[in-house]
Amino acid sequence: MPDQLLYAIEAGLNGLMAGVLYALVALGFVLIFKASGIFNYAQGVLALFAALTLVGFQNGQIPFAHLLNAIFGTDLHEFGWHLPAIVAIVLAGGVMVLLAIVIERYVLKHLVNQAPIILFMATIGMAYFLEGLGDIMWGADIKKLDVGLPQGINETIDSVTYNAFGYGFFIDNLDIVASVVAAALVISLTIFSQYSKQGRALRAVADDHQAALSVGISLRFIWVLVWSIAGFVALVAGIMWGSKSGVQFSLSLIALKALPVLMLGGFTSIPGAIVGGLIIGMGEKLFEFFVGPMIGGATENWFAYVLALLFLVFRPQGLFGEKIIERV
Amino acid sequence: MFYREAGDFKTSYADDSQTFPIRFDRLRYYAVIAVAFGIVPFVINDYWANAVFVPFLIYAIAALGLNILTGYCGQVSLGTGGFMAVGAYACYKLMTAFPEVSILIHVLLAGGVTAVVGVLFGLPSLRIKGFYLAVATLAAQFFLVWLFNKVPWFYNYSASGQISAPERTILGQAVTGANTTASAKYLFCLIILFALAWLARNLTRGTVGRKWMAIRDMDIAAEIIGVNPLTTKLSAFAISSFYIGVAGALFFAVYLGAAEVGEAFGIQKSFLILFMIIIGGLGSIFGSFAGAAFMVLLPVLLKNVLVGQLGWATDLAAHVELMIVGALIVIFLIAEPHGMAQLWRLAKEKLRLWPFPH
Amino acid sequence: MNQMNPEGYTTADGRKIGPVLMEMKNITLRFGGVKAITDISFDIREGEIRAIIGPNGAGKSSMLNVISGFYVPQEGEVWFKGYKRGPMKPYQVARLGIARTFQNIALFDGMSVLDNIMTGRLTLMNSGLMAQAMWWGTAEKEETAHREKVEKIIDFLEIQAIRKTPVGRLPYGLKKRVELARALAAEPKLLLLDEPMAGMNVEEKEDMCRFILDVNDEFGTTIALIEHDMGVVMDLSDRVVVMDYGKKIGDGTPDEVRNNPDVINAYLGVSHD
Numbered sequence: 001m002p003d004q005l006l007y008a009i010e011a012g013l014n015g016l017m018a019g020v021l022y023a024l025v026a027l028g029f030v031l032i033f034k035a036s037g038i039f040n041y042a043q044g045v046l047a048l049f050a051a052l053t054l055v056g057f058q059n060g061q062i063p064f065a066h067l068l069n070a071i072f073g074t075d076l077h078e079f080g081w082h083l084p085a086i087v088a089i090v091l092a093g094g095v096m097v098l099l100a101i102v103i104e105r106y107v108l109k110h111l112v113n114q115a116p117i118i119l120f121m122a123t124i125g126m127a128y129f130l131e132g133l134g135d136i137m138w139g140a141d142i143k144k145l146d147v148g149l150p151q152g153i154n155e156t157i158d159s160v161t162y163n164a165f166g167y168g169f170f171i172d173n174l175d176i177v178a179s180v181v182a183a184a185l186v187i188s189l190t191i192f193s194q195y196s197k198q199g200r201a202l203r204a205v206a207d208d209h210q211a212a213l214s215v216g217i218s219l220r221f222i223w224v225l226v227w228s229i230a231g232f233v234a235l236v237a238g239i240m241w242g243s244k245s246g247v248q249f250s251l252s253l254i255a256l257k258a259l260p261v262l263m264l265g266g267f268t269s270i271p272g273a274i275v276g277g278l279i280i281g282m283g284e285k286l287f288e289f290f291v292g293p294m295i296g297g298a299t300e301n302w303f304a305y306v307l308a309l310l311f312l313v314f315r316p317q318g319l320f321g322e323k324i325i326e327r328v
Numbered sequence: 329m330f331y332r333e334a335g336d337f338k339t340s341y342a343d344d345s346q347t348f349p350i351r352f353d354r355l356r357y358y359a360v361i362a363v364a365f366g367i368v369p370f371v372i373n374d375y376w377a378n379a380v381f382v383p384f385l386i387y388a389i390a391a392l393g394l395n396i397l398t399g400y401c402g403q404v405s406l407g408t409g410g411f412m413a414v415g416a417y418a419c420y421k422l423m424t425a426f427p428e429v430s431i432l433i434h435v436l437l438a439g440g441v442t443a444v445v446g447v448l449f450g451l452p453s454l455r456i457k458g459f460y461l462a463v464a465t466l467a468a469q470f471f472l473v474w475l476f477n478k479v480p481w482f483y484n485y486s487a488s489g490q491i492s493a494p495e496r497t498i499l500g501q502a503v504t505g506a507n508t509t510a511s512a513k514y515l516f517c518l519i520i521l522f523a524l525a526w527l528a529r530n531l532t533r534g535t536v537g538r539k540w541m542a543i544r545d546m547d548i549a550a551e552i553i554g555v556n557p558l559t560t561k562l563s564a565f566a567i568s569s570f571y572i573g574v575a576g577a578l579f580f581a582v583y584l585g586a587a588e589v590g591e592a593f594g595i596q597k598s599f600l601i602l603f604m605i606i607i608g609g610l611g612s613i614f615g616s617f618a619g620a621a622f623m624v625l626l627p628v629l630l631k632n633v634l635v636g637q638l639g640w641a642t643d644l645a646a647h648v649e650l651m652i653v654g655a656l657i658v659i660f661l662i663a664e665p666h667g668m669a670q671l672w673r674l675a676k677e678k679l680r681l682w683p684f685p686h
Numbered sequence: 687m688n689q690m691n692p693e694g695y696t697t698a699d700g701r702k703i704g705p706v707l708m709e710m711k712n713i714t715l716r717f718g719g720v721k722a723i724t725d726i727s728f729d730i731r732e733g734e735i736r737a738i739i740g741p742n743g744a745g746k747s748s749m750l751n752v753i754s755g756f757y758v759p760q761e762g763e764v765w766f767k768g769y770k771r772g773p774m775k776p777y778q779v780a781r782l783g784i785a786r787t788f789q790n791i792a793l794f795d796g797m798s799v800l801d802n803i804m805t806g807r808l809t810l811m812n813s814g815l816m817a818q819a820m821w822w823g824t825a826e827k828e829e830t831a832h833r834e835k836v837e838k839i840i841d842f843l844e845i846q847a848i849r850k851t852p853v854g855r856l857p858y859g860l861k862k863r864v865e866l867a868r869a870l871a872a873e874p875k876l877l878l879l880d881e882p883m884a885g886m887n888v889e890e891k892e893d894m895c896r897f898i899l900d901v902n903d904e905f906g907t908t909i910a911l912i913e914h915d916m917g918v919v920m921d922l923s924d925r926v927v928v929m930d931y932g933k934k935i936g937d938g939t940p941d942e943v944r945n946n947p948d949v950i951n952a953y954l955g956v957s958h959d
Contacts, residue, residue: 039459070640110662117404118661120459121606124599125657132650140643253595259463296478305467312456312464341833342826530821534829535813538805542794549792552754553868554780554809563815611796 019281393571442573
């Protein structure tokens with residue numbers, strides 16, 4: 001096989017792996033959108049916040065240390081312990097549930113029946129708040145996240161492809177783990193929403209708030225539940241992204257990429273989020289590979305958005321979204 | 329007691345539809361203009377011009393522009409930063425290509441160029457709505473910033489990749505470049521803002537404004553009563569982008585002097601302007617001013633208090649600011665979706681009756 | 687009766703009914719595989735009050751949407767003022783002189799009553815963008831002229847007191863009236879009313895009936911309406927179309943329709959075989 005083609009395949013495969021991560025963030029969006037009709041811009045920051053919290057717990061950081069030091073003139077930094085990864089993950093998950101309760105209680109409850117665009121802007125405000133909160137709690141420096149996931153080149157794939165084509169593909173172990181985790185998450189969420197009692201209630205709420213209320217489903221409980229799940233998904237996404245490129249603010253921007261993924265896949269479709277993520281991930285890597293060098297590179301910054309924009313003009317409901325029939 | 333509308337009768341429909349129907353409001357408005365044009369230019373210094381007044385005037389123009397699109401026509405845009413960049417780079421190219429032409433013409437032409445780009449990115453609004461459109465405007469934001477970063481023609485192949493404004497004068501007074509006085513910057517921006525605000529008020533109170541609001545409130549019904557959604561939405565995009573382009577041009581040429589696109593016109597700028605109109609008041613001219621003033625003053629205030637008085641680190645103060653801004657957005661959306669403009673209206677209602685509560 | 691006279695006739699109560707204004711020819715409308723309207727033809731004559739009735743889901747609202755250009759039928763022709771109407775956008779239809787109200791009120795909630803009614807005149811206003819930006823001169827003059835017309839309608843519908851109230855704050859009955867005012871402001875040739883009396887109490891219904899008759903009488907506006915209240919329909923309308931399951935099952939004067947066996951079946955629920 002010609003080298004150029006091999007490089008392209010490698011880029012495409014890596015794109016697929018990145019796409020899995022996009023899909024993971026997009027999944028959080030879809031869950032919240034389905035259950036509450038809220039387009040949660042803060043999902044990316046949620047992932048950042050989760051990852052920051054996880055690292056903070058792991059390293060035994062004292063929350064709000066900077067703030068306390070500034071106010072009281074103390075010199076606090078760390079508790080001095082180091083938690084095992086699994087304990088820290090459970091604790092961070094707990095924080096995300098707590099956050100879901102707080103968000104429901106102080107924000108969502110007061111915004112019921114508002115126009116979707118108002119809710120959307122409220123989540124932008126939430127994103128700012130959480131970003132500030134995360135930085136104040138744990139500090140804004142770039143942190144290394146290591147929960148013991150395998151990292152680095154996958155030797156097996158490298159050697160197999162080298163023997164077959166004379167060129168070893170570079171595939172990161174972390175990406176493979178991420179794909180497996182994402183697949184497991186999607187399957188378990190699908191099972192949950194299709195077969196469990198809460199899942200059925202969740203779908204009922206998604207369909208019609210008032211009808212769901214009238215048959216005795218607690219809207220507030222469902223919202224806390226779904227934001228908790230979204231928080232958990234954000235935690236998983238935060239672990240994957242954080243292990244890959246460190247925990248820092250840009251993590252929430254990478255998560256913004258989930259938006260075009262959603263536009264492509266349709267806001268209400270879990271399979272759509274997955275397929276959209278894969279298309280975007282692979283598309284931007286291949287575009288950068290083939291077209292990037294001709295026009296100055298760094299096309300990953302906008303490719304996803306422009307692709308989604310062009311796509312939407314021709315199919316406004318996305319790949320898997322339901323066709324919109326307008327009524328008066 | 330002081331604030332009365334009783335006895336202020338209107339005898340014609342034209343009188344009834346004027347901007348400040350209450351005499352007291354009208355007088356206060358004239359007083360504000362007199363101070364802004366007659367007093368401030370003579371007392372302003374560099375600190376106040378650069379920290380407060382000039383950014384306020386420029387952001388007010390941008391906020392007016394976004395408010396036309398989002399507040400009046402209901403099309404949420406997250407591409408404001410990108411469109412400001414278009415204005416800035418258009419102004420830069422014009423300034424350097426035609427040095428003999430007046431800077432005022434350049435600024436207005438920059439607005440025109442931005443209007444064309446805005447219409448181009450506004451075209452999808454005919455097919456996609458709501459937050460789908462909001463996300464689509466992110467495409468404009470990221471693409472435009474990338475474009476100005478990667479294509480050297482836009483920054484005249486300068487080694488730093490930056491653009492910097494050469495000195496240009498109006499009536500012998502420098503308004504751009506290093507030698508500009510504080511009052512020249514201030515007056516130049518003030519005059520443009522004043523003219524644009526007046527135009528915006530006229531547009532929003534007449535037929536065009538009603539078409540925009542009809543599309544905002546119920547687009548399907550609007551179309552059935554005879555509003556052409558194509559021309560209406562695109563006119564909102566064009567006019568809004570014109571304002572934002574002018575703001576971008578001034579931001580670069582008058583305020584910054586030199587700019588790097590990612591830093592000056594990144595996505596944070598889009599959000600900043602959006603926050604201004606949410607806090608100030610969606611669909612309100614006054615709200616655009618109030619929001620711009622608020623978002624300019626808040627960081628100055630916080631910096632003075634937290635860093636200056638309490639001696640906190642600047643990054644900590646910046647994070648506190650993020651939290652406050654975010655919380656304020658949520659609070660305003662919950663408690664008063666019409667922003668400070670509505671609070672102002674309520675205060676006036678109360679004043680009208682004061683000191684007799686009933 | 688002389689209703690077949692193509693040039694028009696005079697009703698028993700002395701109103702002039704003119705020639706055919708709008709004619710629907712063999713309209714069929716499908717959503718995917720579902721047929722909402724099957725091969726329906728009827729006409730509306732100038733100056734008449736034409737009712738469309740039928741059980742829920744009969745396709746009445748879809749029919750109105752076809753007339754106002756919101757839905758485009760897959761088959762059939764729409765003739766208006768003697769011309770076949772080509773494929774048109776709803777706003778173009780509005781400019782032909784067809785105005786309407788909606789079943790679930792579709793007012794602009796963020797605007798005042800006055801502004802809402804002024805939007806009804808959009809099709810009649812034509813000062814350009816530049817003129818409006820400058821305001822003084824043409825735009826102001828036009829605004830004032832149209833304001834006068836709108837004030838007449840406000841007087842006519844007795845809503846002077848709420849002119850500057852934001853529409854969102856109004857009670858249901860008044861909203862319906864404002865919506866009628868907005869439609870009237872367009873000075874339409876043909877006025878379409880989609881359940882103008884749904885959800886109203888008896889007094890509100892009486893008011894609305896009076897307004898509809900007055901509009902027809904004073905402005906000579908042709909009216910096509912959908913209504914469930916049979917008493918109202920039989921009193922108001924000159925001719926009635928009856929629909930059921932997307933098909934036309936009756937057409938004629940209220941008396942003719944009342945005695946039509948198909949119509950009786952549809953309303954009394956005789957089984958379809």
